[in-house]
Amino acid sequence: MDGVHDMGGMHGFGRVVVEGGDEIFHEDWEARIFALNHVSDVRGLFGGPGGRVVGESMEPAHYLAASYYERWLWGAERRLEAKGTIVPGEVEAMMARLSGTEPPTAADPELAAEAVRGLREGPPAMGIAVSPRFAPSDPVRVRRMHPDGHTRCPRYVRGAVGVVERIQGVDWLPDRAAYGLLTEPEPVYAVAFASQELWGESDEPPWTVLLDLFDTYLEPA
């Protein structure tokens, strides 16, 4: 969807290098929410579309104001509600009950081992593209589109012409797969764009931007 998460090329956000910017987590709760997301996933506690889709569905002003792990927390609540694991109001009720007391702890060594194993193993690699439509050095144009659902085709490359750099493999089109819709895996290409094609003239000497784009996003140029 064409939301504020699609940030490539936006102006006005200021400096990248700032005090505290080097940290992975600023607070303990951020680490715990990161881990809670993974453990909830392992336990099958989430419903509805995937984490990225939910995060992108945040109201734009909220998305921009929230910290990174605040968005993870918000997304986890929505996905737990979508499955019926929790119902609206339960978190607030627990906040009131916890006030001034230590939170409960529980041990489940098997779950701990399973959670770590999943991260150490990861999902399978992308499959090999058997008969991709485009070959390296083919010129391609990114389709004009305005999807109201999830996509991994950023606005800043739509309509632009680039050159296929390499064939990355095949994968499920996120625009459908993120909603659990069945699709055939399709080729994913690394496509190289000249900076002038994307941004016009710049104060900086020309550079190249490369993106991994699904076959569906592309047409011959």
Add this chain to the structure above:
Amino acid sequence: MSDDHDHGGVHHHERPASPIELRARALEALLVEKGLVSTDAIDAVIELYENDVGPQNGAKVVARAWVDPAYRERLLADGAAAIAELGCGGAEGSTMVVVPNEPGVHNAVVCTLCSCYPWPVLGLPPSWYKSHPYRARMVSEPRSVLREFGIELPAETTIRIWDSTAEVRYLVLPERPSGTEDWDEEALAAIVTRDAMIGVAVPVAERTLA
């Protein structure tokens, strides 16, 4: 921005909990009380990324590629397989492409849409990598961003910015600095910083005292 090997990342402050922290604690407590998650599983996941999985892994990969041309070749041909040779792999790294810096070519990595990052070799991303300015500017004014990090590249250097828009994860293979010809792999790994493997720094030949 030079202390890249701080794996802890969590700072402890004595102060009242913020509303968002209270909310995060309550969500965890709720799922624990329902018997759906355990606190030791959450601790184990955090520990994995605090102790085992971080930029020290990527540094080993880079150092090996610097000393072993055959390994470098395998790394560039199939990143995930070559990285697995050194015992690293897993979530957010199943398909890895390693992009080599060369004389006149500088690569850097960004995720404009979210925060895609090669966890098995770099651990979890620092705040700046996930920040709005980095996501916005790295594709549209990379030299200006690199200048903030303290690198000024010659005007004729080709800059290649990789925006991680699918499931491929990227690692930059920096150039081996001159003056390190007689260094062993361990000494080399010690100068390979996280930022150099994202492409916002370049390694320098500075020996650290053991």
